Amino acid sequence: MYQFKEAKKKLIDNVIEYNHLNEEQIQQLMDNNIELTKCPNHRLDRIVQRIYQAKDNQEKVFIAGDYDCDGIMAVTILKYTLDALGIENGYYIPNRFQDGYGLKGETVSKVASKGYSLIITVDNGISAFEALEVAKQLHIDVIVTDHHIQSQPIDCYEVLHPDYLEQQFQGLCGAGLALLVSRCFLEEEYLVVLAMIATIGDVMPVWYENRKLIKYGLHILNTSNYATIKALVLPKSEYDEFDIAYQIVPKVNAVGRLEDSNPNNLVKYFLLKDDRSILNVASQIIQINNKRKELSQQMVIKGLQDIKEDAIHILYDTSFHQGICGLAAGNIASKTNRPTLVFSQENTILKGSGRSIKGFHLYDYLSQYKELFQSFGGHGQAVGLSLSLNHLKILKSNIEKDKIIFKQMVEDVYLIKHITVDDFKQLCHFRPFGEGFVLPQWAFEVKHVPYTMLKGMYPKWKLQEDVNAICFKKLNILDSTTYIIGTIQLNRYFNKESLQIIVQDIM
Ligand SMILES: [Mn+2]
Structure with a gap:
């Protein structure tokens, strides 16, 4: 669920509001000293x-x-x-x-x-x-x-x-x-x-x-x-x-x-x-990562096939890889908007990881059943745990009985009427973004903007002379579609700079 807000002209003001920054953090944004601090201790x-x-x-x-x-x-x-x-x-x-x-x-x-x-x-x-x-x-x-x-x-x-x-x-x-x-x-x-x-x-x-x-x-x-x-x-x-x-x-x-x-x-x-050795080892690292990607993709596909209408998805399989359970759980949780536990199975023992969704403290919730687990640790958004198949059955029925009701989360998005490359570059002065200082999503009206298909696959809107929006996700664009919601990227093509909106959702 989105709550639309009119974007203020200075994009940083929206980001400050979105992250609820305090005075001290705003001060830090103004500080350009990057010399590491001495730590007498x-x-x-x-x-x-x-x-x-x-x-x-x-x-x-x-x-x-x-x-x-x-x-x-x-x-x-x-x-x-x-x-x-x-x-x-x-x-x-x-x-x-x-x-x-x-x-x-x-x-x-x-x-x-x-x-x-x-x-x-x-x-x-x-x-x-x-x-x-x-x-x-x-x-x-x-x-x-x-x-x-x-x-x-x-x-x-x-x-x-x-x-x-x-x-x-x-x-x-x-x-x-x-x-x-x-x-x-x-x-x-x-x-x-x-x-x-x-x-x-x-x-x-x-x-x-x-x-x-x-x-x-x-x-x-x-x-x-x-x-x-x-x-x-x-x-x-x-x-x-x-x-x-x-x-x-x-x-x-x-x-x-x-x-x-x-x-x-x-x-x-x-x-x-x-x-030479660097390039050699680097190519091995890249291969390992490609294998990891492939395995996690397989796990996500299999996991998505197996899910039911549960409050918390619980997925396990002998083909699942223990080291990748967390990645797969995160992926499935964000796709289905449900907390997800993914386990690798060896005989009757399950080892895996869970990932939560915004507004649900997975660690606190599972803590009440910790006597079922052989090992258990983590925090609000991520847990690691192992348990037996028998105990998993008990956990599942407990979750069912609990009839968890998830809070409907409201996401602020900022509606931009007009933006320039410079507006975005000014925002980038305040980098780095990351934990505690995340970029919100931005909304743009497309009611009267026709779209073309890029490579016959991806809808693309020309919002302004130097601002395009492109949608790589599978979203159904209807006649009634009024807004696109997404993130902003700066593009440099030869010496020409432009902005590209990567569409995440439509309204
Ligand atoms: Mn660490």
Whole structure:
């Protein structure tokens, strides 16, 4: 359901209203300083001293990471830094399928037997209670750097968590924290680029330090020539946050999602210097991502065939891939506007992920049935869980009994009567957009605008001399269609600039 609002002339005013920004956030929009903020902090000091001690004593340092984009970048940042300091180091990113998430006691024992005396976790560790206990018994110091929710205090050498930092740093992701540590030793622009990609990949709020990190990271990327990054994205004169989110992040994440690929290789990749090896590995990463796309598409198609009129869709199949359940669930949830759980099935055990829709707290809702689950975690919009087939039956009947009523969500759209290329460019000055600062959809009247068919397939409206709208979605355009609703893109064709509206819906 849409609520139409007359767009104000300055597009940014609509975006401010849409996101309910406060004075402080509006202030940040005006601030063009992209210099990263210094972070004086006693915990950080202790970590730095411990790392210098490791260098002086010629200790071996182990980095424990995570298999998503954030975790991979965080490991790379720290490894680069320890290498530069001349500290002997090793790292391990667990396998999603064999090891599961987070640092395990078993890994700590193995690491100890190989002569490591200091472990630094990145993007995980805040709930690695068992592993920390093992480390303690083996007299191994552990420094935990993590941004996940802390359920109870942990016992280790030192913890770096956004909760313990000033507001400026509270949105940092795992790689953002790793960069904070790294910058105590060296200032390497490439590492800022990696942290920028992770910040976008982990969908962190684009305020405070993250805003600087993304702006500065993109600026560096656009004024340099990092082959490892450019090999993963189509050539373009200037990359923005959406190129990172849609082209780079999915490729990095794909490697941890499939059983036959190893995210540890990505750390090596991002540290490669030689162009030939870079192109070679990049093409493998792209292939893995293509396979991931194919598999998730198959799962979505199968899932959509299986859905019924349930309040929460629950889909599982032996052909479903565990690492892709979340992606498929998100896709089906947005297509059907219902919370969706997708599981891979092995014998009688289901492992999978759920994705919610706006206005429904999936984690809170499922929490009441948590005794049915073997594992359960997540937040309002996304959960991960596993359970037996028998318990699934109980869950299903519980959901049926609950007769969930979803709130009808009202989406504000802004009706634009006239727009210029400059209007849109002025809006783009306030980039980056992202979590907490999203672009609304814009509406345009097409009642008296005839459309033509582009390539015989896609309806296209000429709204103004330099503004076109195009519809790639399957929507039924009727005589009564009055408005198109969509997003705005800036097009450059040779030296001519124009705006293109990508239609998402019609009214
Ligand atoms: Mn993370």
